[in-house]
Amino acid sequence: HDRVRKVHNVVFAPHFDAAEKIRSKLGDIGNLCADGRPILGLDTHDLLEIVLESDPLSYLIPAHIWTPWFSMLGSKGGFNSMEDCFGDLTQHVFALETGLSSDPLMNWRLSQLDRCVLVSNGDAHSPQKIGREATIYDTEFSYPAIYDALRNPQTNKGLVGTLEFFPEEGKYHYDGCRHCSQRLHPKETIKLKGKCPGCGKDITVGVMARVEELADHEEGRKSPNWRPYYSLIPLPEIIANAKGMGVNSKAVQSEYQNLLSKAGNEMAILFDLPLDEIEKASNSLIAEGVRRVREGNVNIAAGYDGEYGTINIFTDEERQAKTVHQEQMTLF
Incomplete structure (x- = not known):
């Protein structure tokens, strides 16, 4: 050659x-x-x-x-x-x-x-x-x-x-x-x-x-x-995006284990589990994240030269609005 x-x-x-x-x-x-x-x-x-x-x-x-x-x-x-x-x-x-x-x-x-x-x-x-x-x-x-x-x-x-x-x-x-x-x-x-x-x-x-x-x-x-x-x-990345935190943070890993214990294995959650059941086991923002991934409705800054691409399932505004809504709902 x-x-x-x-x-x-x-x-x-x-x-x-x-x-x-x-x-x-x-x-x-x-x-x-x-x-x-x-x-x-x-x-x-x-x-x-x-x-x-x-x-x-x-x-x-x-x-x-x-x-x-x-x-x-x-x-x-x-x-x-x-x-x-x-x-x-x-x-x-x-x-x-x-x-x-x-x-x-x-x-x-x-x-x-x-x-x-x-x-x-x-x-x-x-x-x-x-x-x-x-x-x-x-x-x-x-x-x-x-x-x-x-x-x-x-x-x-x-x-x-x-x-x-x-x-x-x-x-x-x-x-x-x-x-x-x-x-x-x-x-x-x-x-x-x-x-x-x-x-x-x-x-x-x-x-x-x-x-x-x-x-x-x-x-x-x-x-x-x-x-x-x-x-x-991967589910931890969806959770991290919903929370606006790193995928290895304690809050993300804790929520990941919580979902697995309540809703079953990761593949079932990503592909098969009804969204309302995901919401019951976690919250509406994570359920919405799973829905968007299933539909391919995500934004990714493409990876290059050994650097992974960056996923954005939610905008900062969407994440903030959902978080405020959830906090308000817990008051009633």
């Missing part, structure tokens, strides 16, 4: 014997004990070949495929196509992970991805972030069943859909330079000829611009293997 590319991949093995075969071969290439995510100097094609040779049911999913660094199609360290990345083994890659900064609608704009199903995963940085995104299955809870749901989407309907971040909230949706606090729409990047107006260094090109660069369809098109997806904002 013309330069070094860096791609994160997730490897799946059906049993420990297959996992040991993979571990043994990769251990000859690099130190697997140095990090939870080993950094190895080998082609993605060769990694996939090692995985496929371990067992017929072993497979590989490219992770967060649009992140500027460390991804299959990223603007900084990626390729322009799946074929460039995996060569003659491309047909063995049948699922792609969208990452926080893109959603299925964005990925459906590329016909080169049509063959693959889309999955969404949380990350393991902390326990509360594991379920920020998720893949929904309606199948037996076993490795072969999940494999078949991903491998054969035309005949197996076990893959139901995905739970997604609003992509604007992801750390790399817009272009920008975090050192200079420059959040830039891709059109602004073009006007600036790719240089930060603050420091003059290269702007980090985000996911939105990269999708636009590689897309061969307009927005709104669905791929042949499309599945529904549901955009969400």
Whole structure:
């Protein structure tokens, strides 16, 4: 290749014997004990070949495929196509992970991805972030069943859909330079000829611009293997926005635990629980926040260059008016 590319991949093995075969071969290439995510100097094609040779049911999913660094199609360290990345083994890659900064609608704009199903995963940085995104299955809870749901989407309907971040909230949706606090729409990047107006260094090109660069369809098109997806904002963030406080503040965490104890698990509250029951368990402002998230009626200053997007479900005026109203109601 013309330069070094860096791609994160997730490897799946059906049993420990297959996992040991993979571990043994990769251990000859690099130190697997140095990090939870080993950094190895080998082609993605060769990694996939090692995985496929371990067992017929072993497979590989490219992770967060649009992140500027460390991804299959990223603007900084990626390729322009799946074929460039995996060569003659491309047909063995049948699922792609969208990452926080893109959603299925964005990925459906590329016909080169049509063959693959889309999955969404949380990350393991902390326990509360594991379920920020998720893949929904309606199948037996076993490795072969999940494999078949991903491998054969035309005949197996076990893959139901995905739970997604609003992509604007992801750390790399817009272009920008975090050192200079420059959040830039891709059109602004073009006007600036790719240089930060603050420091003059290269702007980090985000996911939105990269999708636009590689897309061969307009927005709104669905791929042949499309599945529904549901955009969400984690419940603690909704509570924090309603209260005008930080998500890790004691008041927000206390209200979060209160809601869980009275109304059930977080996914049920976000998607299924009637709004009047949420209001009874908490208050009208939080119930209204859940309603707006369900309808996609939120304002987000898009994330850029490693900085998360900023969510605004309520204006300061709305928050103040609701708070005053609730205080008045408690007097009667």
